[in-house]
Amino acid sequence: MFRMRVSAISLLVLFFAGFAHAKIDEDGFEPENIIQRDVVIVGGGASGTYAAVRLREDLNTSITNTTLEYGVQSYMHYGPTVSFFERFGIEFGPFTSRRLTTINVDVETGKRLDYTPPAANETTEALRKWLQFVEKYNDLVEPGFWNFPPPDQIPAVFLTPFGEFVQHQKIEAAVPRIVTISGVGVGSLQILPTLQVVQAFGLAVTKGVVEGTFIQPKTSNSLLYQRAYELLKEDVRLNSTIHETERDHSGVRIVVKSGSDTAKTLIKAKRALWTPFPSQYNLKPFGQDEKEFQVFRSWVPEWSYVGVASIPCIPENSSIQYLPREVEPSNHLAIRHYPHSLSLGTTGPSGLDLFRVMLGANYSVTYEEAEEMVTSGVQKLIAAGTLNYTGHCEVDMKALSAHNGVLWPRQDDTLEHGFVQELYSLQGYRSTWWTGRSWCEEYSSNVWAFTDTVLERLLKTLE
Known part of the structure; x- marks a missing residue:
């Protein structure tokens, strides 16, 4: 944890929902619809929520952010994780x-x-x-890639295909x-640069697996975000739609419409912290310039869903793994x-016949297509005789959440x-400033540790 004495800093947290297009005209806003802050945080996920709490509660700031776990299952005993729960x-x-x-089954036939x-x-x-390997290079990649070497000094092993x-x-x-833990490499694991697997499964998570030090809330993961x-x-x-953004060295201006508000709001801030995946x-409403566009344009989309489904035809206490x-x-x-x-x-x-669903793909998958992939996957089990069951099995999807994102470009020379x-x-x-899983390892514990390093640098620019 870093500690800094700073004057009161105000910030606004936008739980980003989407965007539209409009033109900023400050004269068109009523005074009550213009907000001035030092920091505006875009996004209210793991990194956005953590950043808001740290800025206000630890750095003298003021800001204007029975269950069934089917998303995050556990946390690493790493960085600020324990103190964040205790807070x-x-x-x-x-x-x-x-x-x-x-039960391992053929993904095509069941x-x-x-x-x-x-x-x-x-x-x-x-x-x-x-573990020995990632420990050797840990200071180059955790928390974040601040110390990553220039191109002519990159360890050759990082560029080696993982296979x-x-x-x-x-x-x-x-x-x-x-x-299984990281979900890395769907469709391309063997040809990925080893660095991308390090990014997905680095020192902190490897130690957690080897030493058995993962932790979990005794109640619910969601309780952290509720509180x-x-x-x-x-x-x-909440549910803020960004309509337009202007950013330069002097600050940022963002026009948003939130929830059921009928009027748009102009937010003027000295700094912005972006936390969604880029x-x-x-990024369309965030006003990319050419430099930013060249960095983000070739990132690779990934599609991932987690959910819970009632599947009465699969024996309880079973895990079905669909493999090539x-x-x-x-x-x-x-x-x-x-x-x-x-x-x-x-x-x-x-x-209750409840099953946790985990689906990843290297091609576009909608919610409807994801549900159909689960349903058809179950019917394949029946048709192949893998299950002692006849007839149609009714799959009832109780909840389904998209964890889609983008990954660093995968060209060999990147x-x-x-x-x-x-x-x-x-x-x-x-x-x-930028934080979130796209900038470090994607686990909450890593994201929180990396966010601390970003906030430290951001605050120094406001001194």
Whole structure:
């Protein structure tokens, strides 16, 4: 945790919902619809909420932000995680997972696969080797890439295709655990630069797995955000639509419309903190200039959904893993050799036939298509005789949430042309700072630790 003495800083948190287009004309706003602040935070997810709490509660600032867990399951004992929970009086304890019987099936047919996953001791040994590797280079990537070397000094191993690295280091047994936890590499795991796997599964998460130090709230993950909102709600604009943005070295102006408000509001701030993922769609109303566009234009979209479904035809305490046929008999590196991944695992109270749904894809998937992929996946199990069940199985999707985002561009020469340096040169540029999972490892604990480093730098520009 950093500590700074600063004069009172005011900020506004926008729970970003979308955008439209309009033209800023300050004369067209009534005085009560013009807000002046020092910092405006765009986005109210893990990084936006954390940043707002830290700025107001720890840095003398003022701002004008029974359950069933199917998204985040646990947290690492890393960075500010424990203190953030304690701040809101949320008790936590060791993470415990339900023991499930895994059934590996062909993603195309639903038939059982003759796939033998690595033994537990093999997995642990391989993860220990991976731990040694990521520990060696940790200061280059955690928290964030502030210390990443220039192109001519990048460790060659970072540019090595992950498949080659795994085979050379003989750590194939670590691959199933890495991809199951991180979701990295759908459709392209073997050819990804090793750095991108490091970014998805670095030191903090590897230590958490090897040492068994993950933690979880004793009540609900959502309680953290409920209490944060109660703290910040006078200064939060829910469901805000950004209509136009002007940014330069002197500050930012953002026109928004929030919730059921009939009038638009002009926000004038000295600094902006952007926390959503930087897709071209999200950034349209944020007034990119050519420098920013060149950095963000080639990022790769990813589609990911998590949810809960009632599936009465799958035995309780089961986990269905849909895998490509190439994994037989024990080709662990092929586990992501397919354009999408799907798993269904028993969750929730016993007897309710509830399953946690995890779906990832390297192509566009809508909510409706995601539901259909789950339903058809279940019917494949029945048609193939994998389940002792006949007829149509009614899949009832209780909840489904998109975790879509964008990833760094994957061209082989991207890093060698200074991508990381160009990306981080945007920090503070045009009075704008950036945080969130696109800038570091995507786990909440890592995002919070990285956000601290951003806030420290942002506040120095306001002294």
